[in-house]
Amino acid sequence: MQLRDHPLMHYRDIHNWPPHWCPRKITGGEKISGEIGVLKDVVVSCGNLHNRHLSQVYLFIEHEDKAYIAAVLFNDATFCRQVGELMKQYYGRTLEGIGDIDVRGLM
Numbered sequence: 486m487q488l489r490d491h492p493l494m495h496y497r498d499i500h501n502w503p504p505h506w507c508p509r510k511i512t513g514g515e516k517i518s519g520e521i522g523v524l525k526d527v528v529v530s531c532g533n534l535h536n537r538h539l540s541q542v543y544l545f546i547e548h549e550d551k552a553y554i555a556a557v558l559f560n561d562a563t564f565c566r567q568v569g570e571l572m573k574q575y576y577g578r579t580l581e582g583i584g585d586i587d588v589r590g591l592m
Contacts, residue, residue: 488568489520489584491591496558502584504544504555514551520581522548527576529569531562540565542572546580567591 488494489502506522508514526545540562544555559565568591575583 486587486589487584488571488586488588491588493559493561493564493591494568496560501557501559503580504557506546506548506553506555509545509552509554512551514553517548517553520579520584522546522553522580524572524576524578524580524583525552527569527572529566531559531565531569542569544572544580564591 494500494502503518503520505516505518507516523546524544525547528543528545530543531540540559542557542559542565544557546553546555557568559568568588571586571588571591572583575586
């Protein structure tokens, strides 16, 4: 099963893949969406002090010489952590390639 198709890749019954990208102020650009760009960084925030119920993975990409960020939200904090830690192994890869990852071993 590919990451993009995993049944836990959703938040409040809304599929969370592909991400919706917001431009970083440092490079400008328009809001975009899709399996685009190259993964540069991942920050996992599952159950923080301000909102114990919000689980999300922040993805940072580069696309056409511009920097973008997306927050991928999850209902399940454990799955969120697993996805975030998995994605950290794929810095420098395309988001399309990351969506293709076989995640049968998760949850």
